[in-house]
Amino acid sequence: MLKVTVLYNQPDSAEDFEKYYAETHLPLAAKMEGVHKLETTKFSPGPDAGAPEYYRMAEMYFESPEQIQATLGSEAGRATVDDLKNFATGGVKILAGVLDS
Secondary structure (H helix, E strand, C coil): CEEEEEEECCCCCHHHHHHHHHHHHHHHHCCCCCCCEEEEEECCCCCCCCCCCCCEEEEEEECCHHHHHHHHHCHHHHHHHHHHHHCCCCCEEEEEEECCC
């Protein structure tokens, strides 16, 4: 199993980010075929009450590298990736890796 992780930096406006993320981006991402599972996380302040390094995280699980390429290369995948610029004002990091057994 493989995982693609999207780390969202702190946005200019959390309220605008959340509205767009819920109403536009996640429904767009739901159209991608081949995602085994999708999990999202909104980070909280740490034990020191300081702001977390990242604002949100999305994790998508895939069966194979070929499935990642097919999914992200599809029309829905390209639209989802292209949509990041419309709301992720703080920028994003995208990582891919293999899950340990």
